[in-house]
Amino acid sequence: MTASDTDPLVRVRGLNVTFAQKRLLGPTRSVRAVHDIDFDIGRGETLGLVGESGSGKSTTGRALLRLVPVESGSVQLAGQELTKLRGGELRKLRAAMQMVFQDPYSSLDPSTTVGASITEPFRVHQGLSRNQAWPRVLELLELVGLPASHANRYPYEFSGGQRQRIAIARALALHPKLIVCDEAVSALDVSTQNQVINLLEELRAEFELSYLFIAHDLAVVRHIAHRVAVMYLGRLVEVGPAERVYERPAHPYTEALLSAIPVPNPQRAGERERIVLHGDLPDPADPPAGCPFQNRCGYAMDICRESMPPMTEVADGGTVACHLQTTGPRLAGAVLRDANLSVGSGQ
């Protein structure tokens, strides 16, 4: 099957990932980390994937790259089904899809110069010697804003932001189509975060890259995502154009995540009520009945405890899995609060 330029680069349908978790006490249990999710990523598009720790974001990113076993569902890259690939075909795929992690220390060998680390993809995938790959390494370092002369330095000689640039340089080596950035800027201070995000943005525009940009914090994603997908307990609960999601969240969980972002303009500070989510994310091995968010949702109705809401279209863009969309008032911030539904508000 071939894909036209207008088809999405990535097409995920009905993706499920289940882990067997061994426990010290008690039998091994089965945890569905990703539950029947669908999404697309366009060519040159950045999809932000947000949600609390444990919601299944990293597992989703890893499943795209086949770094965790896919239980069922379809993942296509440019029209090619990836879930059935083996051996050499899988290695080719790994060149087209790369991952940048939160902690580049884990991906950069501390005892190897960064230049030598960046030669690795050329050696493994293209059979080049270190000398043959070296000119490309120098180009890549300059592309990510580092002097080529730093190629002979070791990871510990760089700051966190510089190490992340090196990880990005290595990810770019084989001209990928998609980069999964898994909390790639989360450990950096805000100004370094902005610099790395600006770099990612420049590279996206120059090479028509697509990103799955994973972060637990909606504030980080705001500056880079064209669309945002919100994940809760292994499920996507809302997907939509970034502007709409930030201005008019359609899911109470998205609204709560947004309410935790400080409002930069003090004159607007009173406009957004802080919504405190009580309790932790439920145990994914023992999810609540009905909607997975119902036991923490200030708007929960009887139906929410009984049945899983289907994904439905939001009038001004995207989709949401929430009974409010079909039953009762739709969530549109102030509208719901005016309707005097209970919102757990904090300080």
Ligand SMILES: Nc1ncnc2c1ncn2[C@@H]1O[C@H](COP(=O)(O)OP(=O)(O)OP(=O)(O)O)[C@@H](O)[C@H]1O
């Ligand atoms: N290799 C694994 N073996 C067993 N369980 C796993 C494994 N990886 C993830 N899980 C479980 O899957 C669920 C989702 O984890 P995942 O890391 O994908 O979430 P996340 O949203 O990325 O959170 P975080 O930001 O903390 O990484 C969690 O319950 C986690 O314990």
